[in-house]
Amino acid sequence: MASARDNVALIGQELSEGDNIREVCPRCGGGSSGEKSLSVSRRDGHLVWYCFRAKCGYKGATGGSGLIQKAERKADRRRKMWEGKTYPVPDDVAARIHEMWHMDVPENWWWTTDYGGRVAMSIRSPRFTHRGWVLRSITPTEGAKALTYTHEGEQGISWYKTSPHRGTIIVEDIPSAVRASTYVNSVALLGTGIGMDRAIEIADHAPRPLYLAFDQDATAVAHRWARRYALLWGDVSVLPLEEDIKDMKEQDIGELIVHSGLGS
Ligand SMILES: [Zn+2]
Numbered sequence: 001m002a003s004a005r006d007n008v009a010l011i012g013q014e015l016s017e018g019d020n021i022r023e024v025c026p027r028c029g030g031g032s033s034g035e036k037s038l039s040v041s042r043r044d045g046h047l048v049w050y051c052f053r054a055k056c057g058y059k060g061a062t063g064g065s066g067l068i069q070k071a072e073r074k075a076d077r078r079r080k081m082w083e084g085k086t087y088p089v090p091d092d093v094a095a096r097i098h099e100m101w102h103m104d105v106p107e108n109w110w111w112t113t114d115y116g117g118r119v120a121m122s123i124r125s126p127r128f129t130h131r132g133w134v135l136r137s138i139t140p141t142e143g144a145k146a147l148t149y150t151h152e153g154e155q156g157i158s159w160y161k162t163s164p165h166r167g168t169i170i171v172e173d174i175p176s177a178v179r180a181s182t183y184v185n186s187v188a189l190l191g192t193g194i195g196m197d198r199a200i201e202i203a204d205h206a207p208r209p210l211y212l213a214f215d216q217d218a219t220a221v222a223h224r225w226a227r228r229y230a231l232l233w234g235d236v237s238v239l240p241l242e243e244d245i246k247d248m249k250e251q252d253i254g255e256l257i258v259h260s261g262l263g264s
Contacts, residue, residue: 005060007195012040012047028056029193032172032214034221055144082133082149086110086120093119096138101175101246116141121174123150123158123190126205132156134174134190146173148190155201158188167262168206169239171213176245180213183257192221199229209235211262215244 007026015021018041024030025038031053038058040049051058089097089111097105097119108122108130118135125131132150150156158174160181168185171177177188185207189198192214202210210233212222222238230236239260245253 004058008038008040008047008049008060009062011038012042012049015040015042015047017042017045024193024195025051025053025056025058026195027051027058028053029189029191029195031055032192032218032221034192034218034224082114082135082147084112084114084120086112089119093138100138101179102248102250103175103179103246106178115147118147121158123148123154123156123174124160125154126159126201128159128161131158134158136174146190155198156190157198157201158190159205160186160188162186164207166207167209167211168202169211169213169257169262170202170206171245172215172218173244173246176213179248179253180245180257183254184262192218194225194229199225199232203229203232208233209237209262211237211239211260213239213241213245216241 004026011021011023020039020041022036023038023040024034024036028037028051030037037053038049038051040047046061046063048061049059087110089105089109093111094105097103108124110120112118112120112135115135116137118137121134121136122130123132123134131154132148135147137145148156158177160177162181162183162185166184168187169180170187170189171180172189172192174188177186180186187202187206212226214222219238219240226236226238
């Protein structure tokens with residue numbers, strides 16, 4: 001499986017000395033707008049890259065600069081590993097989840113006191129094994145609302161399957177995917193980025209038709225992915241949302257699924 005570093009090498013392979021290119025960052029996917037936040041340039045024959053999104057900050061270099069490589073290794077450690085202690089979700093947190101997202105706490109969600117107290121949501125592989133964590137703050141917090149840690153070699157997307165005879169909805173976050181999975185198969189992207197590795201995993205494991213259902217402000221991004229991967233995915237459309245699935249009333253989710261034809 002290609003690492004973020006491999007993807008950068010691919011992006012930079014055509015660059016001439018002194019040239020600079022802007023692309024979608026393979027680490028963070030450019031956030032909810034899918035912006036081209038990764039700057040890659042060639043200096044003294046080496047590729048040097050930097051993602052200017054503060055939440056990501058992915059940077060590195062080939063060969064040469066030991067300092068940048070050290071920073072990159074540190075960033076990799078910070079992102080990929082979290083092995084804190086988990087506890088059953090406390091009752092008051094479960095009540096808050098129920099109030100916010102109209103759902104019971106799934107069995108693979110836990111609680112951690114790390115980072116100010118967060119819900120630890122297991123990221124599920126297509127075979128429903130644990131492949132990492134999203135640590136989600138449910139109260140206003142300093143820093144990122146969601147911290148994502150994926151085991152090495154695993155994609156940072158989470159799968160929920162209902163039936164091989166129904167379609168698959170692709171959403172941004174785990175709570176929306178869990179709620180949609182009452183009706184259809186669902187995938188949480190943990191953002192809006194879909195690199196080639198993710199696209200291939202989706203192509204291999206998602207029953208069709210596929211629907212991309214992003215927040216309203218990310219609909220243009222959804223259309224872009226649908227176009228880019230149309231040949232790979234086959235039957236794919238964009239499902240415009242008026243509100244985030246995790247915020248919808250149960251009845252409205254049911255109607256959305258029926259009207260889209262996903263549930264039949
Ligand atoms: Zn980035």
